[in-house]
Amino acid sequence: MSKEKEYASLTARQVADLLTQPKNTVILLHTRPDGDAVGSAVALRLLLEALGSRAVCVCANDIPRREAFLLDGVQSSLLETAIPTDFCVERVVAVDTASPAQMGALADAWLDRVDVMIDHHGTGTPYADGWIEPTASATGEMIFMLSRLWLADGALKAIPPHADAAMFTAIASDTGGFRYSNVTPTTHLCAAELIRAGVDTATINHRLFECKPYELMRAEQVGFGAMRRYFDGRMTVVPMTNAMKTEHGLSDGVMDTLVDVARMVEGTELAVSIRQQADGTSFRVSTRSNGAFSAATLCAAFGGGGHDKAAGCTVEAASLDAVIEKLLAVVEQMGI
Numbered sequence: 001m002s003k004e005k006e007y008a009s010l011t012a013r014q015v016a017d018l019l020t021q022p023k024n025t026v027i028l029l030h031t032r033p034d035g036d037a038v039g040s041a042v043a044l045r046l047l048l049e050a051l052g053s054r055a056v057c058v059c060a061n062d063i064p065r066r067e068a069f070l071l072d073g074v075q076s077s078l079l080e081t082a083i084p085t086d087f088c089v090e091r092v093v094a095v096d097t098a099s100p101a102q103m104g105a106l107a108d109a110w111l112d113r114v115d116v117m118i119d120h121h122g123t124g125t126p127y128a129d130g131w132i133e134p135t136a137s138a139t140g141e142m143i144f145m146l147s148r149l150w151l152a153d154g155a156l157k158a159i160p161p162h163a164d165a166a167m168f169t170a171i172a173s174d175t176g177g178f179r180y181s182n183v184t185p186t187t188h189l190c191a192a193e194l195i196r197a198g199v200d201t202a203t204i205n206h207r208l209f210e211c212k213p214y215e216l217m218r219a220e221q222v223g224f225g226a227m228r229r230y231f232d233g234r235m236t237v238v239p240m241t242n243a244m245k246t247e248h249g250l251s252d253g254v255m256d257t258l259v260d261v262a263r264m265v266e267g268t269e270l271a272v273s274i275r276q277q278a279d280g281t282s283f284r285v286s287t288r289s290n291g292a293f294s295a296a297t298l299c300a301a302f303g304g305g306g307h308d309k310a311a312g313c314t315v316e317a318a319s320l321d322a323v324i325e326k327l328l329a330v331v332e333q334m335g336i
């Protein structure tokens with residue numbers, strides 16, 4: 001019988017002291033990395049380097065295009081190949097990664113080697129000693145706290161400017177530009193200090209929230225054109241079939257925001273995007289709830305999962321209409 005391991009719950013001060021010791025450090029971040037994961041990892045890398053360590057950020061997936069500027073001048077890729085051949089790993093820190101599953105393909109080789117986890121998700125499965133702070137809006141807010149502890153105790157004379165920019169990016173990403181309910185007075189105080197330190201927040205906000213690749217906007221346009229509404233507009237569906245992709249020359253890499261298009265329509269309680277997969281008979285369904293409707297319960301009916309506000313599943317069906325029919329039956333049963 002395997003026994004559940006007990007992990008120590010660390011404070012910011014303890015983590016700060018631990019990481020002050022110079023060591024070759026691998027910083028792990030979760031699969032399909034977002035701005036908080038990448039920003040936190042890059043900021044921590046630069047801070048550890050300023051403290052005398054060598055450090056490298058590693059993820060199961062390479063960096064998304066929107067966050068690519070964070071790696072500029074830091075390292076060329078997030079993949080394991082980014083670890084220099086002469087790098088003898090002495091310490092492993094995981095950031096923004098709540099559970100082993102979130103490590104993706106890296107879990108096999110790295111999970112048991114994690115020394116410290118730094119994360120703000122309160123609902124994960126701990127896999128190492130760590131500092132877990134569910135009141136922090138973003139892991140970036142926690143890295144900010146570490147950076148200012150090091151500044152206050154003299155371990156650091158200055159914060160590398162790119163580290164400050166990366167922390168701001170992390171916090172702005174996870175708060176949707178300081179708009180979500182996870183924003184606290186502390187979040188704004190962190191941002192204020194980062195602005196004072198000289199972070200170019202306007203440029204970062206533009207990159208994160210006001211600019212999209214042309215092809216992605218084309219995909220949104222095509223999806224918007226095929227939008228369907230049900231239950232007096234309380235459910236909004238944006239479909240993307242293989243025929244639509246072919247006709248408009250769209251690749252699968254630009255489909256992630258379709259559900260956000262559906263979500264923006266006034267009166268929408270449940271937003272759904274349905275993307276036909278290459279095999280033709282499986283459809284990837286992403287759902288978002290704007291209100292009390294549970295996206296997780298809907299997707300669980302099809303073997304998927306997620307949170308009440310955001311969930312996903314894959315539905316097998318002969319056509320788009322058949323998928324919608326299946327979804328409508330469950331939504332009607334749940335009540336919307």
Ligand SMILES: [Mn+2]
Pocket residue numbers: 036037096120138139174
């Ligand atoms: Mn996060």
